[in-house]
Amino acid sequence: MASTNSGNAATVSRSAAILGAGLALLAGIFLGFTMRGMMDSPSSRGAAPTAQQQMPPPQAPAQQAPAPALVERIKALEKQTQLEPANVAAWTELGNLYFDTDQPEKAIPAYEKSLTLEPGNPDVTTDLGVMYRHVGKFDKALECFNKAIAANPGHVIASFNKSVVLEHDKNDRAGALAVLKTLAAKNPQAVLPGNKPVAQAIQELSQ
Numbered sequence: 001m002a003s004t005n006s007g008n009a010a011t012v013s014r015s016a017a018i019l020g021a022g023l024a025l026l027a028g029i030f031l032g033f034t035m036r037g038m039m040d041s042p043s044s045r046g047a048a049p050t051a052q053q054q055m056p057p058p059q060a061p062a063q064q065a066p067a068p069a070l071v072e073r074i075k076a077l078e079k080q081t082q083l084e085p086a087n088v089a090a091w092t093e094l095g096n097l098y099f100d101t102d103q104p105e106k107a108i109p110a111y112e113k114s115l116t117l118e119p120g121n122p123d124v125t126t127d128l129g130v131m132y133r134h135v136g137k138f139d140k141a142l143e144c145f146n147k148a149i150a151a152n153p154g155h156v157i158a159s160f161n162k163s164v165v166l167e168h169d170k171n172d173r174a175g176a177l178a179v180l181k182t183l184a185a186k187n188p189q190a191v192l193p194g195n196k197p198v199a200q201a202i203q204e205l206s207q
Contacts, residue, residue: 008064008157009044009045009203010162010164011129011130011133011141011160011161011164011165012130012161012193014096014099014123014127014130018082018176019082021029032039033202041132043147052128066101070097070100070101073097074094074097074098074101077090077093077094077097078094078143078167081094081113085113086117088114088117091110091111091113091114091117091121092110092111092114092121092124093116094110095107095108095110095111095124095127095128098110098128099130099131102139104132104134104135105135106130107127107131108128108131108132111124111125111127111131120147120151121151122147122148122149122151122155122158122181123148125132125144125145125147125158126144126145126148126155126157126158128144129141129142129143129144129145129158129161130147130161132144133161133165133169137205138165138170140159141165141169142165142170145158145159145161145162145165146162149162151201154183154186154187154190154194155165156183156187156190156191156198157193159179159182159183159190160180160192160193162176162179162184163176163177163179163180163205164176166179173205176205177202177205177206180201180202180205182200184198184199184202
C-alpha cells in the first residue's frame with residue numbers, strides 16, 4: 001500500500017499471501033503479514049509498494065468502492081474497538097481491512113494500537129511499515145521492517161520490503177543488496193514475492 005523511485009518497486013505486507021494485485025499498484029515491495037504478501041504499492045498488507053514511503057507514492061489507479069459487506073465489517077470493528085479498546089485481534093483486523101481498502105492513514109493508528117497491546121508481532125509490524133511507506137514516511141517504514149527482522153531474522157517479507165525501500169526510496173542499492181544477502185545467509189531457499197528465489201534477486205541487483 002513511494003519515493004522518487006518507488007514507482008518501480010512494491011512493498012509487500014499483510015501476511016505472506018502476497019498481494020500481488022493490489023500491492024502491485026505502487027511498484028514497491030512489502031509484504032505485511034496480517035495476511036497478505038506483496039504489493040506494488042499499497043500494502044498488502046502487504047506489500048507496501050516499494051511501499052509507502054517518502055514522497056508521495058505514484059498515484060495508483062482508481063479503486064472500486066469496497067464491497068458493502070466489507071464496509072459493514074469495518075464499521076462493526078470500529079465500534080468494537082471503542083467498546084473493547086484492549087481487544088488486540090479487533091485492532092489488528094481493523095488495520096488489515098483499512099490496509100486492504102487503501103486507507104493507510106487509518107490503518108497506521110490501528111496497527112500501532114495493536115502493537116501497543118501486543119508488542120513484537122513481526123507480521124503486524126511489517127504491515128505497519130508498508131502503510132508508512134504508502135504515505136511517504138520511508139524512515140518510519142524502515143524502522144518497522146527493522147523491528148520485524150529483529151523479532152524474526154528470517155522474515156522474508158520484512159527483508160524484501162526493506163530492500164525495496166532502500167533501493168527505490170532511499171537510493172541505497174548497496175544497502176538493499178546487503179539486506180538480501182543477510183536473508184540468504186539465514187535462509188538460502190527463501191523465495192521472494194513473485195516466486196523469485198533470493199539468490200536470483202541478489203544476482204540481478206548485483207549487476
